[in-house]
Amino acid sequence: MFLSDARDYQILILASFLFLGILTRDWTVQPQFIFAAIASCVLTQLSLTFFLDFVKGKKEPDFGLNRVRVKSYQKFRSLAIGGLRSAAITGLGLSLLLRTNDYNTMALAGCLAIASKFFLRVENKHFFNPANFGIIAVLILTNNAWVSPGQWGTDWWYLLLFIGLGGIILKKVGRWDTSAVFLIVYAGLEALRNFWLGWDLQVWQHQLSSGSLLLFALFMLTDPRSIPNARSSRIIWAIAIALVTFILRDYFYISTAIFWALFFISPLTILCDRIWQAPRFNWQILESKKLIYW
Amino acid sequence: MKALQILISSILIVVGVFCFAEPARAFCGFYVAKADSNLYNQASQVIIARDGNRTVLTMANDYQGEIEDFAIVVPVPVVLKKEQVNIANPKIIQRLDGFSAPRLVEYHDSNPCQVYRYRTLEKQATMESAEADSARNNALGVTVEEKFTVGEYDILILSAKESDGLEIWLRENGYKIPEGARELLHPYIRQNLKFFVAKVNLKQFDRTSFNALRPLAIAYESPKFMLPIRLGMMNAKGEQDLLVYLLSPQGQIELTNYRTVKIPSNVEIPEFVENEFSDFYKTMFQKAYEKENKRVAFLEYAWNMANCDPCSAQPLNREELKQAGVFWTSPNRFQNVFITRLHVRYTRDTFPEDLSFQQTANTQLFQGRYIIRHPxxxxxxxxxxxxxxxxxxxxxxxxxxxxxxxxxxxxxxxxxxxxxxxxxxxxxxxxxxx
Known part of the structure; x- marks a missing residue:
């Protein structure tokens, strides 16, 4: 059922941001690129789900993944639908953030993003945010991809919109702590630097009212499947990302600092989960209390 | 409060020493003069040619006062040697302006009884081109790192420990600096920037037989890709216009801390605008600027410099590109120069931060183009x-x-x-x- 899953809200919200950006923010995103991003994510998701299911089917029992076995049609259906939602979110995320002038680059980002979810796993949990992984992968592997941090500007009503809609999602998935800690620590570090340099308050305000920063903190940083499970570890994890972002941005002058910071800190999720144990996040349990799959 | 400040400073210094390779870099400055009048820099033009960390920055000023009163202070990333400073040909800025200016294209309808044929006529709206003692030093914390003369300019490269000291030093050495300079100089000193101070050497100026001050070009290497505009605001009355011509080997250059917005383009407008195109463009720019809440930079042109369509001026040849600071082309290579023309109209309130740029692979072409069709x-x-x-x-x-x-x-x-x-x-x- 549509809207039975928090991810449906996320799909609606991200799609509306995409339209908003294209209609009001003068973006040069073409529909073909959005199609390339979403199609590559969805196709990779479907083919890998099918392939891995096929491989596992041959080798009973199922890799000790502790899955509940149900009838194979039902199982595949639920896997496919759940996976498609996630793939659509990754595809929309890439369309919102990644800019390129080659469809292949966009498709590569989509494929690698989804593939990272299947292959970069520890104890059956992926630790990279798929869209972030896709972005960093094409920034490294190709020379025709970029991210535009200035694309949203600093208009206040966008900020309010992001906070409002971000709040809805965070309330549903219960990961507001991560966004809040990241924003507070990052704002604090920038405030200290500004104070030390002697810049006036306006500079600080301007730095923090960046739409891109807020969108990242509210929507990308809070992917409940790839970030640490326990609240205390999420807090430490968010502080680490804020610190690395601050260093990369202000001392290495990297305009895409937030994405690199998340990329570098993501593997820490494994360590955090070992130290602080907590039940893993599950989209379906969250909404319908039915135990099915990822 | 003081103790806290010292504590924070020392923590950050320690962290800085261990973690960070290079201090922040910045550029572009303010005029200082001995006269009070005509001290406004309301429109300036800058060329930035950049590949990797290597940058050639050419600054043309629109100084309107007496030549002997002219002086400029610009924060620079490193101590510049004499050979890193050069005088640019003033014509090169006019050439880039002419090449990249928003243009009016004129078509004539032919007799509808015949097959349509278009005759093209180009007209450009160029912006008005802008022409524009040792013990004591130690006490003030100011060091003269370099001192040399290039063309008609006497140049000093200063480093300073405190903004108070630098302010006093500049005043004692005959530079009248605007009120409020201290607060604005302070962050640059904290970021360990040097100060490029240029004034006109009158003897040299007479010899050069140029009537106006020529642009200064400097070459440096720094990871930070930005243009300080905060210092420039001290001289300014209200809004200032800045045209930045960004040259890169790869693609379009955009701002990272402000939005880059395309100026309205490719629209058909009435015939009579031909005679008031400047007026039209200025009014339209102002309207677009207000519509965007005055907080964006406008993209007026983005094109590969190997060609243009329609051309409002001949593309620059290899020699001219060199004069504009392009250092990466070689005679045997394909001419890979992409130009981005940004028009920024700023005030202290709407642009609180210096401009930060990034190079992108975006090779989409864009031009401000306005079409007139004569019936x-x-x-x-x-x-x-x-x-x-x-x-x-x-x-x-x-x-x-x-x-x-x-x-x-x-x-x-x-x-x-x-x-x-x-x-x-x-x-x-x-x-x-x-």
Missing amino acids: YREEINCDRAREYQQATRQRQEREAQTLAKLTDWNLEEIRSKIDFIEAKPIPWWRRIWN
Whole structure:
């Protein structure tokens, strides 16, 4: 059922941001690129789900993944639908953030993003945010991809919109702590630097009212499947990302600092989960209390 | 408070020493002069040619006061040696301006009885080109790192420990610096920037036989890709215009801390605008600027410099590109220079931060282009006359509305200036039987 899953809200919200950006923010995103991003994510998701299911089917029992076995049609259906939602979110995320002038680059980002979810796993949990992984992968592997941090500007009503809609999602998935800690620590570090340099308050305000920063903190940083499970570890994890972002941005002058910071800190999720144990996040349990799959 | 400040400073210094390779880099400055009048820099033009961390920055100023009073202070990333500073050919800025300026394109409708042929005529809206003692030193914490003369300029490279010291040093050495300089200088000193101070050497100036001050170009290497505009605000009264010509080997350059917005383009406007194109462009720019809450940079041109269509000026040749600071082309290589022209209108409130840029692989072409179509006004001797006249009249009306929308000019006044073509209504029965 549509809207039975928090991810449906996320799909609606991200799609509306995409339209908003294209209609009001003068973006040069073409529909073909959005199609390339979403199609590559969805196709990779479907083919890998099918392939891995096929491989596992041959080798009973199922890799000790502790899955509940149900009838194979039902199982595949639920896997496919759940996976498609996630793939659509990754595809929309890439369309919102990644800019390129080659469809292949966009498709590569989509494929690698989804593939990272299947292959970069520890104890059956992926630790990279798929869209972030896709972005960093094409920034490294190709020379025709970029991210535009200035694309949203600093208009206040966008900020309010992001906070409002971000709040809805965070309330549903219960990961507001991560966004809040990241924003507070990052704002604090920038405030200290500004104070030390002697810049006036306006500079600080301007730095923090960046739409891109807020969108990242509210929507990308809070992917409940790839970030640490326990609240205390999420807090430490968010502080680490804020610190690395601050260093990369202000001392290495990297305009895409937030994405690199998340990329570098993501593997820490494994360590955090070992130290602080907590039940893993599950989209379906969250909404319908039915135990099915990822 | 003081203790806290010292504590924070020392923590950050320690962290800085261990973690960070290079201190922040910055550029572009303010005028200082001994006279109070004519001290405004309201429009300036800058060329930045950049590949990797290597940057050549050319600054043309629009200084309007007495030559002997001219002096400029610009924060620079490193101590510059004499060979890193050069005088640029003032014409090169005019050439880049001419090449990249928003343009008016003119088409003439041909006789509708014949096959359509277009004659193209280009007109450009160039912006008005802008022409524009040791013990004591130690006590103030100011060190003269380098001292040399390049062309008509006497140049000092200063490093300072405290903004108070630098302010006093500049005043004691005869530079009249604007009020509030200390607060603005402070962050640059904290970021360990040096100060490039240039004033005119009158003897040299007479010899060069140039009437106006020539642009200064400097070459340096720094990971930070930015242009300080905060210092420049001290001289300014209200809004200032800055045209930045960014040259890169790969693609478009955009701002990372402000939005980069395309100026309205490719619109058909009434014929009479040909005679008031400057006025039109200024008004339209102001309207677009206000619509975006004055907080964006406008993209006026983005193009590969190997060609142009339509060309408002000949593309720059290899020698001219070199003069503009392009250092990566070689005689045997394909000319890979991409130009981005950004027009920033800023005030202290709307642009609180210096401009930060990034190079992208975006090779999408863009130009500010405005189209005028002259109707065919000769006698038309065929059946298509009425149809053509009616279509043209509708087009003229659309052009009037476009112009009114872009400039907020009064629609009635616009209409009164348009030489509408006479259109006899097409008899209604013709629509069914012809």
